[in-house]
Amino acid sequence: MHIMYVVQRVPYPPNRGDKLAAYHAVRHLARRHRLTVAALAEAPEELRHAQALEAELAGTQSRVVAVLHPHRVARTQALMALASGESLSVAYYRSAALQAEIRRLTHVARVDVAVAFSSSMGPYVMGVGAPVIADFVDLDSCKWELYAAHRAWPHSWLYATEARRLREYERRLSRLAHCTLVRTESEREDCERLIPGARFDVLANGVDLDYFRPRPGPAGGRSRDIVFTGVMDYFPNVQAVEHFCVRIFPRVRAAVPDASFTVVGARPGRRVRVLAGHPGVRVIGQVPDVRPYLADAAVVVAPLVIARGVQNKVLEAMAMARPVVVTSAAARGVGTASGRGFLVADNPAEFAARVVGLLRDPVAASELGARGRQFVEQTCVWDERLQHLEALVEEARATRAAPRVVVERPPSVFHAPVAGATT
DSSP: OEEEEEESSOOOSOOSHHHHHHHHHHHHHHTTSEEEEEEEESSHHHHHHHHHHHHHTTTSSOEEEEEEOOHHHHHHHHHHHHHHTOOHHHHHTOOHHHHHHHHHHHHHSOOSEEEEESGGGHHHHTTSSSOEEEEEESOHHHHHHHHHHHSOTTHHHHHHHHHHHHHHHHHHHHHHSSEEEESSHHHHHHHHHHSTTSOEEEOOOOBOTTTSOOOOOOTTSOOOEEEEESOTTSHHHHHHHHHIIIIIHHHHHHHSTTOEEEEEOSOOOHHHHGGGGSTTEEEEEOOSOSHHHHHHOSEEEEOOSSOOSOOHHHHHHHHTTOOEEEOHHHHTTTOSOTTSSEEEOOSHHHHHHHHHHHHHOHHHHHHHHHHHHHHHHHHOBHHHHHHHHHHHHHHHHHTOOSOOOOOOOOOOOSSSOOTTOOO
8 A cells, every 4th residue: 555644844853742653653654555755844954864764764665755844934934824814834834845746746656545644734635636544643723722821912812813723724624534633532522522523533652662661760879850851942841841940849949959850852942941040950952862861860740731632751751660740731641540650730839749759759759650661561552552543544545446556666856865765
C-alpha cells in the first residue's frame, strides 16, 4: 500500500511532542508499506533533518520530501487571514510549493490512503483522490479557547476568534475524513460533543522504553532537584514554570531550603530566563539529551494550568522511574490514577506539600517511580499503540473501490543524494 503522510514539521529529530508521535508513526508504517512523507521546513537545517530521516528509512520503500516554509512567510499569511475570515492556523501552514509537490507525487504514484498529521495539514490531502485519516492529535480549537481564557485583550480576542474559525474548519475536515484521531478518551468525548456526525477514534502515544529507562541518580548523595522539561517558547509551558516559581516553589524552599528547580527545554524566552533570578532556580535551555536531567531529579513536575492531550514529558519521566507531581489538567491524558507513577495536586499549597513529601521520603519517591515505570511498560509500547493506526489505514483503503496500482518510486526532491538513503 502507498501511504501519503503529510506533517507540519519534519518529524526528525524526535525531540518534541508532535515530532515524536509523527516519527514513530512513520517508522512503524514504513516497515510494511510504501510511505511518502511530505513536510514543511521552517529553516534550511530542517531540510537536512528530512534527509537524515530518509536515510534512517533506508531499506524500506519510503521517502521524505520537505519544502522550505520560513516562519516570516507563515506569520504573514496568518496575519492576512485575520481579514479574510480564514483560520489563522490553516493559513500559517499553507504552502503552494508543498501543494504542488504533493500534486506531482500523486501523479507519479497513486496514493491508497492519505494521513494528515494535525488538522492544519487537511487541505494538502483532500485533493489526492484517496481516503483520508485526519490525525488531529488534539482538538486545537479547544486549546485556543483555553488560551483566550488565560490571556488579556487583545490576545484573548485573537485566540477566541481563532478558536471559532478553526472549530468550523475541524468540523468540515472530520466529516470528510474516513476517521479522525485524537490522543485521549477525554479528547474524543470533546470531539463527539462538539462535532457530531463524524467518526473519532483514539490513537494513544507511546514511550521509547529503551531510550527512557531507569538509570542511577547522582553519585555522592541524594538529589534535591525538581525538574521541568518542555519546549520553552510554548505558552502552556511558560505559564507552568512561572506558576511554579511564583506560587509553589517558595513554599517548597521554606520546608526544604536546599531544594532547587531546574527548567530544561529549547528556546526559553525572556519570561522564562528571568526566572533564573529566583533563589534556587536554574534555566538550562536546549540540551542534546534530557535524560541526565531526569535521572538526577528527585521529583519531576508538570504544574500545567493549560494542557490538552497526552503530556509526553510525564510519560518520559515515568519511564525513567522518576516520581512525578502533576496538575489534574496534565494528568487528564495519561490514563492512570494518581499514585500509579504520579501524584495530582492543583492548589499551590497542596502541590508544594506533595513535592516536599517526596523530597523528604526517598523510599516513597522510589516506590512511586517504580509504579510509573511499570505502568508505561504495560500500556505505552509504541508498536502496540501504532498497530491500531495501521489497522485504520487498512480499513480506509478497503473503502476505495478502484484496484491498487503499483508504480515505481519517484526520484528524490533533494538536490543531492544522502549516502545510504534510498532514492
